[in-house]
Amino acid sequence: MKEEILELDEFLTLRKKIPLLDARSEGEFLQSHIPGAINVPILNDAERQSVGTIYKQEGSDNAVLKGFELVGPRFHSIIKKALELFPDKKILVYCWRGGMRSEIMSWLLSLSGFKVYRLKGGYKAYRTKTFVTVRQNHKYLVLGGKTGVGKTRLLKRLREREEHIIDLEGLANHKGSSFGGIGMESQPSVEQFENLIAEELFQIPSEDIIWIENESRRIGKVILPKELYDTLSNAPMIEIERSKDQRIELIIDEYGALPKEELLSAVNRLRKKLGGLNTSQCIQAIENNQPTIWITLLLYYYDKAYEFDLEKNHTSQRIRFDMSTSLLETEIDQLLEFKTNFQWKI
Known part of the structure; x- marks a missing residue:
């Protein structure tokens, strides 16, 4: 089932009736997240650091390969957990910038029959909005x-x-x-x-x-x-x-x-x-x-x-x-x- 990529406002409107999945690492989620989200990491903290190091030293291709090497063996457990958490098989997904991690999560869940809505710009887009909002005059x-x-x-x-x-x-x-x-x-x-x-x-x-x-x-x-x-x-x-x-x-x-x-x-x-x-x-x-x-x-x-x-x-x-x-x-x-x-x- 094909994913849909949503702008932030539509994404936030849909979360009122569709559950929200944060694909970032547990440390990122603990630091801050979109309220109401459930954390199902594609990469944990240590794995994310490892992939980031490879990206800086060897480039994006090797980093992507390492990411799949690390997460591939867990595809089964990720799908199983998603089915337990979201039995209606409709889900909103985001990662940090709306890039590789949420793309992988979206692809994996789509293959499993989920209808996936992915946030364009990821958590960074949400955080930009909240940063501006609390500093506006009211x-x-x-x-x-x-x-x-x-x-x-x-x-x-x-x-x-x-x-x-x-x-x-x-x-x-x-x-x-x-x-x-x-x-x-x-x-x-x-x-x-x-x-x-x-x-x-x-x-x-x-x-x-x-x-x-x-x-x-x-x-x-x-x-x-x-x-x-x-x-x-x-x-x-x-x-x-x-x-x-x-x-x-x-x-x-x-x-x-x-x-x-x-x-x-x-x-x-x-x-x-x-x-x-x-x-x-x-x-x-x-x-x-x-x-x-x-x-x-x-x-x-x-x-x-x-x-x-x-x-x-x-x-x-x-x-x-x-x-x-x-x-x-x-x-x-x-x-x-x-x-x-x-x-x-x-």
């Missing part, structure tokens, strides 16, 4: 506020009200502090993080408003693109205010039941910033199951850091919303009313 409304004001909770409720949101912490698998990785899955690479942000933006019309949480440029080990960070720093920010008692209660709900060992490790990572006495008091409070005490001590540090970062980096209009006495649905209504009435500068 209309962002930034939710700010000190640690514990419930920004993520508001974002999730806005999504339930069919608003456009981007949850950077959710995409990063990290909540942005020394404690932010506890209980979370491993973080994506910086490149994959950008891909995930772009995937969200693909679904949002360019003229629509997007709600997003105020973040430092670094979220755990991932980093926001400078262009996106600068855009958010200059976007209007709604600064949520709550009483300290409310903030402590929200933080207890989120962090209070986490494993003590991990909480203690997080506190020790902050030792230089907290100082010896505060660190010791935090450790004692965690060991004695006194979350109000250690959270209060930590908020002193985090509040200072927040104010410093805000004054240094967030140069846009700041609108304060006191939400100390309101219910969640009332808070959402307030935010939506603000969005409706806000006058955007052109």
Whole structure:
């Protein structure tokens, strides 16, 4: 069955109903990939390196021969795995540039009765699109506020009200502090993080408003693109205010039941910033199951850091919303009313 070669936009549209196969090596896939893809390597990492070396030293013909020598004995296992994974025998395929590896995969699966759609330009074409997309200007409304004001909770409720949101912490698998990785899955690479942000933006019309949480440029080990960070720093920010008692209660709900060992490790990572006495008091409070005490001590540090970062980096209009006495649905209504009435500068 003959393959079809598709431009990127058509390829991405078809993936909504046809599964996606990444023919690159396992290391390339782990570094970054098109979300939703399943990795079935034509060449593994070591084999890819070997073929690349031959290409540089001996030319493309010998490299192609070596590639077939390495992958030929595995044709049977590749076909068998593809049949297990994709029993409907329809598949979208890509490699790095849409060249030899995806061509071989397409040829092999086509011989086995698959209908194959191959991406022109490969992952490189996709990555070019995501790179550009996350650096474009959009209309962002930034939710700010000190640690514990419930920004993520508001974002999730806005999504339930069919608003456009981007949850950077959710995409990063990290909540942005020394404690932010506890209980979370491993973080994506910086490149994959950008891909995930772009995937969200693909679904949002360019003229629509997007709600997003105020973040430092670094979220755990991932980093926001400078262009996106600068855009958010200059976007209007709604600064949520709550009483300290409310903030402590929200933080207890989120962090209070986490494993003590991990909480203690997080506190020790902050030792230089907290100082010896505060660190010791935090450790004692965690060991004695006194979350109000250690959270209060930590908020002193985090509040200072927040104010410093805000004054240094967030140069846009700041609108304060006191939400100390309101219910969640009332808070959402307030935010939506603000969005409706806000006058955007052109």
